[in-house]
Each structure stands twice: as structure tokens, then as C-alpha cells.
Amino acid sequence: MLKRLGYHAIPPEDEALRAPLRALLAEHMAGRPADLRARSWMGHDAELSRKLGRAGYIGLTFPKRYGGGGRSAFARFVVVEELLAVGAPVAAHWIADRQSGPLLLNFGTEAQKERYLPGIARGVTYFCIGMSEPDSGSDLASIRTRAGRTADGWRLDGQKIWTTGAQHADFMIALARTGEAGEGKGGRHEGLSQLIVDLRAPGVTVRPIPDLAGDEHFCEVFFDGVRLAPDALVGTEGAGWAQVTAELAFERSGPERIYSSVVLLDAWIGHLARNGADAEATRLVGALTAELTALRMASLAVTALLAAGEKPATEASLVKDLGTSFEQDVPARIGDYLAAHPDEPVEEELLRTLFYLSAVVPSFSLRGGTREILRGIIARGLGLR
């Protein structure tokens, strides 16, 4: 059975990070409408990332010798919460901060850490993640992108797709087949490796794919005989599957997965303040607020496990599945409410926010592992697999 999650408070020294960060964001984001803020970690703003890096809010959990903050997971929780609370456009540095940086810290060589981590922490070096391919989504082990050893390093050929932020990123950490799959159960997880690809290298083509909201955040990336230096390999050759699994556990364990619709919730509360709230509206505000409170405490409990040096992969999957369900519920229920009150004028900004989120929320339970995959991980944690 799973570990019971407990009630945790954030240490005061980490709470102290809030006020100065809030002031920085208030200045940078003044006048930004709710529908833009709702894009939050889809919004690319290198200027903000540089400001955050200068002020020490990126790479908080990295050791100081790599330009990080040397702080705990609680400090990172506070910063992420503040950024998402107001819908700050954090996409530029987001993946490097939450996934690639921790991956390099765990599996990278000393030289790789020294080379990449300081730039990530300064908010100037951006990463994307090369996992999905045209025929490989949830079945990640079926990827066909190949990296082969050459006399002077590696040669990479193949294609990635749905790669978020590739058009803005400096580097990709790509999962590629470097050896043959093994025999038997789990054998297909063998022969995979992670490699750092400089996206400006010859042979790399990045093509953004417009999304249903009119934005461009994910991309196709083609590798045509891309030459990589010998030190492009991250971690151990052939151990890519275990490394990717660990990386996705970081992805699932932060408070990122409960707050994606909170800008809409606050915009709707603003609407109710102007138009009045009937009993139905009041109950809906309360129900959503109750769920959000419990989700936050659950996310904080996972953070406490991380801070204690544990690897709460299953618990993180529980919180992520619940969190993304909540994020998807918010526009559905607020939309229902507004549609049930057709005589109540709805501000155009609120409508734009509602329709933007309604369109993109299906992606919340796709990115970083689908709902069905997460529930499979939970079932394994329950001893059913």
C-alpha cells in the first residue's frame, strides 16, 4: 500500500521568499490580461526568466557551486506557487529548471554540470525534452531515433514531435536508441540513452506546430546526421529508460499540476464580485476552493517526501492525476455556471480566458504522462501489476 501523506507546514525561511518575488512579478506583469496569464507555463518571456535568474529564483535546489540556491524542495514549492498564482509566463526556463537541471544533477558528469547548470540558474540557458515521436507516445520504449558511435562522438538521426519549446530552446535532452532491445519482459527498455543536442548544430531542423488555441508551443524536430561530441551522453549508455523514469518523477512531483486554471478561478471570482453571487455560485466557489486546499496540502506532502530524500513516484502520480482533473474541472464548471446565467453579462476578458482554457485543458492530462499511464503507475504501487 501507499505511504500516507501527512500535513506539512513550509519552513519560515522559505515562506520569506514570497514577498520579494511577488513585488518583482507585480512590476513585470502589470496590466497583463487574464487570458494571457492563463497561458502561464506556455508563455515564453526570456526577459522575465532573466530577471528571475538574476534574483535567484531559478535553480533554487541546485547546489551553490553550480550557481544554484542550495535550497530545499520547500523553497522551490514557494517560488513555483507564487509564479503560477498570478500566471507568470515562465515557459522559457521552466523545463530546464524543473526537469533537465535535476536530471543533469542526478546523472550528469561534473563537466556537464559545470557547463549547463549555471546558465540554467541565470535564466539564460533553455532546454527542451525529446521524448515523443510520430509513432511513440505513451509507448516511449518504441522510439526509433538512433544515436550511433562514430570516431569522434555520436551521430544522431531521427525525429521528435510534440516537443514543447524546441523553437526557443538552446538544447534538447533526447532519448534515442543507442543499442538493441533485449529479450524478455522489460527487454525493450534496454539500449536507450539520453543525449544532449545543441539545437543550433547542423542537421537539426525545428518546425513549430500551431496549436488549437492559435499558439505555437510544441514542435517537430528533425535530426539528419547530427554530429554530437562524445560528452553528449547523459548518464550511462543504455540506461536511458531508468533515467527518463526518474526524470518524469520530478515532472510529476511539483505544485505545477494543480494551479494551471487558477487564473480563471480568480477571474471568475472577480466577475462574481461585480455581479453578485447566488447560492449556486457560492457553493461552486466553495467546492473548488476546498478541493484546491486539499490538493495543495497533498502536493506539499509530496514536497516533504522529496525534501526528506525519498523518491515518491507513486504518490506524485496520485497528486498529478487528481490535480490535472481539478484543473480540467475548473473551466467546465465555471462555464456551466455562466451558461446557466445567460442574463448576466460576462466580461470579454473572462470569456477569452474561459475559452482558451477549455480548449487547452485536455493537454493537462497528456503532458508528462497520460492519465491512463499515471493510473497504471498507481495500480503498480497498489501491488496489482
Next chain:
Amino acid sequence: MDPLFLDMFGRVLDDALPAEVTRAIGDGAPFDESWAAVAASGFLDALLPEAAGGAGLGMPFGLFFRLGEQAAALPVAETMVARALLHAGGVAAPDGPVALADLTNGRFLPYGAVARHLLVDTGGVLQLLPMAAVDARRVAGAGSTAAQLVGPGGAPVAELARPVDGLLPVVAVLYAAQMAGAVQRVLEMTVAYAGTRRQFGKPIGRQQAVQQNLAVMAEEAMLAAIAAQVGCAGDSLRIGREAAAVAKTVAGRAAGRVAALAHAVFGAIGISAEHALQLYTRRLRQWAFAAGGAGYWSGVLGADRLAQGAGLLSVDYVRRVAGGPAA
């Protein structure tokens, strides 16, 4: 909570209130011996200050959760709270189970038919009444220990000051914590059953469709426990209405979803009187219904949230409700 203390409590419950006793009490059998065993353990006074022979606990999430895992047939949690309130008010606690009621709400008493006394919040004071003096009617039905308060009671045997926010948040939270325990127990029973029940040549727990439902149950169980802990936070019986609202709303949702999914996995045998599942799902539904349901408490929380104004971020509001430093 000290695990040894909790283990000891678990052993007391296993001895005094096992499933067969729960069934017998539901059928109207006398329970004096069982109650005497619980009382003799001293746990009924766990919430009293240490100087008065208690353990000085506030709202003991761990003990209430364990009571939920037992689907206890008697109001042990209510009596613990009542005895602490009576002690604080300088009133000697009566023997026997005590039910809690708030006259302004929640007149459905899950243990009204087995309580000897009622501690009632009139809106101005708390009154202790013998159950015999109260106009309450048993709610008939299989396994029912419930009663409905029909009208105001007779003469109280004692009066004392009510908690600042009244009795209702306290009662809501103790049911929320018990729901969290019962939901966890139902999850464990269901996972075990899915591992042994075979259909189509393999355990049903190997079917992905069943695994997905069990994963949802695990999620709800986790969230119910954390929400109940939000309600139990702090070291006194002074429970804020907002924290109680989080606990009761979220645990109540979990109770409904987990009961429904568990019955779906167990199939027909779960509907039989003989199977233990019904002992839990009955309690889950009654605890969700009593002391204000999810709709009532959502209204309470929503009204407070809206009263704070649209200038306050939701993130700051939930931090405040969950007991973090004020925004």
C-alpha cells in the same frame, strides 16, 4: 501521533468492537459490555489535558481515522469530544455513549439510537441532556444506529459555554477523519479482493479497467486523509468553519466515489448482508450526510472566500485556510 499509542487503541477496538459486535449492535443487541471495555481503556478521555488524566490531544486525526477503519458501531469519537468539552466546562461526564448535535443544522444523528446522552449546541450554549429526555426517533433500517432529532429536548442536566465557532465544525471534522479511515480500509479490502477474484482466467485486478478504478479509489483515499488533517490541524477543539468545510467537503466526495467503485468491484457479494463491505459503505454515506453535507459546507467556504474580496488570490486564500502563515 505515537504509533504505540495508536496500536494500543487499535487493539482496544479490535477486542471491543469487532465486525460481529458491529452487526449485533446494528440489530439492536445490548452493547454495555463493549462500551465498558472501551471506557476501561481510558481512551475516551484522550482529549482531556494531561493533568486531568488525558493525553492532551487536540483533534486526534490518528484515533478518528482508526475508528473509521473499524466502522465503529458506537459514537466513540463523539464521546471523546463531548468528554473534553464537558471537562473544560467543569461538568462531570456521564457514563455511556454521547451523541453531538447542532440544533441549527445536522439533526440527523448517525448514533442517535445508541447514545445515552446528547450534547447539543443551542446556538447560545451547550446543553447536556439524557437521550431519554430528547425527542428523537430511531431511523429504521438494516444496521441502523441512527436517529433523527425531531424537536427541542427537555430539561438539560448541565449547561456550558459553546466553542467559539460552535459544535458543528467539530462534528464535521470528526466524521471527515472517520470517512478517511473507512475509505482507506475499503480501498485495502477492494485491492485484496481484486487480487483473488478470478474471471476470464485471471484475477480481476489484472484487468486494466479495474486497475484504473482502483487507482481512482487510492487517489480519493489520499485526498480525504489530507483534507481531514486540514480539519484536525491545531492543538485544540477550536475548529474553524473554513478548515471544517475543506475536510467535510473533500472527504464526503471521496466517501461517495469510493463506496460506489468498491461495490462495482465486489459485484453481487458486496450487496449481501453477510459481507463486511456494507458495514463500511453504510457508515460512509451516513457520515457524509450528517453534520452538513458537501453542499452545505461548500456554501460556508464559498461565502467566506467571496467575503474576502476578489483582490485576494485564491492561492493566498487556500494558504490561509490550511493554516499557513497569513497572506
